[in-house]
Amino acid sequence: MKKLAILAALAILGACTSNQVKFSVNVLNSEGATMKVIDLLSGKVIASLAGDVEATSLPLAGKADQNALLALQKDDEPQQFVFFNDGAPVSIDLVTKELKGSEINKRVNYYNSFLSTIMNRFTDEIKAFNALSPEDQEARLEEFETRVEGYQESYEDMVGTMLKENADNIIPAAFVSQVAQCLEEEELEAFFAADAPYAKHPYTLSVKQKMEEAEARYAEAEKAKEESIGQKFTDLEEPDTDGTPHKLSEYLGKGNWVLVDFWASWCGPCRAEMPNVVAAYEKYHAKGFDIVGLSFDNKKEAWVKAIDELNMPWTHLSDLKGWETVAASTYGINAIPASLLVDPEGIIVARDLRGEALGAKLAEIFGE
Secondary structure, eight states, X not given: OHHHHHHHHHHHTOOOOOOEEEEEEEEESOTTOEEEEEETTTTEEEEEEEOOTTOSEEEEXXXXXXXXXXXXXXXXXXXXXXXXXXXXXXXXXXXXXXXXXXXXXXXXXXXXXXXXXXXHHHHHHHHHHHTSOHHHHHHHXXXXXXXXXXXXXXXXXXXXXXXXXXXXXXXXXXXXXXXXXXXXXXXXHHHHHOSSHHHHSHHHHHHHHHHHHHHHHHHHHHHHHHHHTXXXXXXXXXXXXXXXXXXXXXXXXXXXXXXXXXXXXTOHXXXXXXXXXXXXXXXXGGGTEEEEEEEOOSOHHHHHHHHHHTTOOSEEEOOSOGGGOHHHHHHTOOSSSEEEEEOTTSXXXXXXXXXXHHHHHHHHHHXX
């Protein structure tokens, strides 16, 4: 009976209109931080308030479209509490991570908490593995890969469960990005084409449009990548971790084989791939192999911290502009991790070598 009651409550909230309705968010345990409510469709802050350290709660209020997808964020921290503006008051405890409100928003918080927990465990797993010595990494690699695959399966299973349980309401609109990561191409097309409330939600339609635009850019970039093989590298300039600007030409075309590695501290797949890159560097550096990391970070502290955590002893450069970095536009990078392998004369001989492919190519060049 409880499940039927929940589904009935969600069905009432199935449609999204453009009517403006009031929202109110009571934030517990804000500890004096500045809290803001963001409209995820526009990306704009629509309410903001600085808390009192001694206050037990912090009330934020305003207006937004009915069923608009909103997010509460503390200062500039990455974590967000996502909820739909269905007119029901929302209470969020920053310590317990509990969200109280309408049934639909409690369920959004449940799925979001579950997925965040898996991702945090995945990140901790990678950090722990990267902290091991090369010998221990090699000995535990199979075990590590098994656990990582387990986290991925759990993540995909929860996304699948969320879709099955909410085929008749707007909840899946809050997880469009996660859905896009987990579904095959045909399944994703069916998701967007469905005659369902979530498929008609403005946020879903916005993400769909952005994905189509990204696919068009990706096709152009892939064509450019193919054409770049056999061509001389294109120079660019970015600062190192001390803020000193350097050009790629200081490192490429100087007699060494160089991997130009595009990555970011916030990129899970980049972090998962890094032990393999570190192993390649340690094995072949003395033979004339080097690496230059070009980061897509936008926060220096996170960038520098990741370099230390992941044990990356090579040259690192970044203009700290995120996806707007000059490296992305220069080399048509629309997804990371990505890489270029440049020969001693400065000619690009391969792109996007990952996992065993990188090791096999370097073994071919340098021998075992």
